[in-house]
Amino acid sequence: MATPRSRRVRERQRASHSMEAVLTESVALLDEAGAPALTFRALANRLGGGVASIYWYVSSKDELLDLATDHVVGAVLTDIERQPASQDPIEDLRAMATTLFDAIVQRPWLGTYFMRNTDLQTNALRLYERIGEQTRRLDLTPRQRFHAVSAIVGVVIGSAMDLAQEPPPEVRDGAVDRDEYLHRWAQTWRELDPVEFPFVHEIIDEFDGHDDADQFRAALDLTLAGLRLQAGR
Amino acid sequence: MATPRSRRVRERQRASHSMEAVLTESVALLDEAGAPALTFRALANRLGGGVASIYWYVSSKDELLDLATDHVVGAVLTDIERQPASQDPIEDLRAMATTLFDAIVQRPWLGTYFMRNTDLQTNALRLYERIGEQTRRLDLTPRQRFHAVSAIVGVVIGSAMDLAQEPPPEVRDGAVDRDEYLHRWAQTWRELDPVEFPFVHEIIDEFDGHDDADQFRAALDLTLAGLRLQAGR
DNA sequence: GATAGGATAGAACACTGTTCGATCTTGTGC
């Protein structure tokens, strides 16, 4: 005999959250399916609670994004602070930038929100400070140091922007792997008129199957080479 | 005696669009109030037609954004193609990057969508080609050329990303000018512990009242210096 | 003048961030 539905008391159990849980689940959603997956409904489901509850911890979605970003930037920061200082500050800068880039490769959504608001993103500010401190070991004016840090962060962000562009769903699902995806692009470029697009045809084999990390490293190398020149080392 | 409402025939006049009009009005909306202002409703109002009509020209908002972006990139491209070639390909690269950056300064939303999809953004691809052709005048391997163009575009995008971050509404309205806005930020940084944030304190005067164009130029200089070194010129 | 297809449009749908007001829960002072 089944319990009459009318008797079965709707035992609503309340969910008990915490800032930590909110941020952790937000990051999980972002990791699993990118920025569009992080909705207040989806997040509330994960937390086993109501939508409006989230607003007790966070005043808007922008703030949620900033805090979630800073949450993971915190881990990057400790990684960077663990790296032992070498003799060469420029090598240290390279290591820092590479660590940051690697983090963005693993979480492409990071690039879009990183450093958007240093007021909420305190870890990002600390990261900025750590990078800047390396430039203090170089013979530069304050203005040159300021520009150097901007340039380095810019290279990371600029390279990361390519990654943030979510590939079409068939790639995300793994139905088509990245190499195949690049190959298809390369094919459409091959069909271009070689007279009108000589450069594209020259680099098409480099593009086909290229590694984003190589691309980033090359861009960073150019900037750091310029910086080394400027600092006279 | 007023005309009875029932008699007054609703003289609905149909709107007649065109791809050109759709893109022009889209750009106008983007220019006036940034990306969030471009909605199908607002656009339909401007065109004096219905919402669904826009879908005859464009299959999604992403496509609309791509086409609108490419529409203005076309103007940038003709600007760049007008620039006479100098003796020094690196100076030509600098001029091209600067022209592109200036365009993004005037239209911050450009940075977010530029080069997102070279299939729809054919002008962006042409621009990529023009930049690449300058690298062919340098003594580099195809791979180095490929990376050089990525690096230069990356510097532009990376610097432009700072601009894309829409300032708070009080700045947009002109109630608070940019200098005042920067100054407030600088103030919050000044309150940081100087022992914990020595670098921030060192560059705080540079940040206060800084010019984004200077920042970009400095970053570009570093990359181009590195490139010059690589090409042995 | 009928007919096909280019072009337009209103209404509805599913989804979003956000707000409101009511509710439950917990701790403190008496």
Next chain:
DNA sequence: GCACAAGATCGAACAGTGTTCTATCCTATC
């Protein structure tokens, strides 16, 4: 033990979004 305030949670509703469906108009062409 109890009242009361503050902390925390939640359902329902609201305004806004991109998108789709279906019906309509317009205009060439046979």
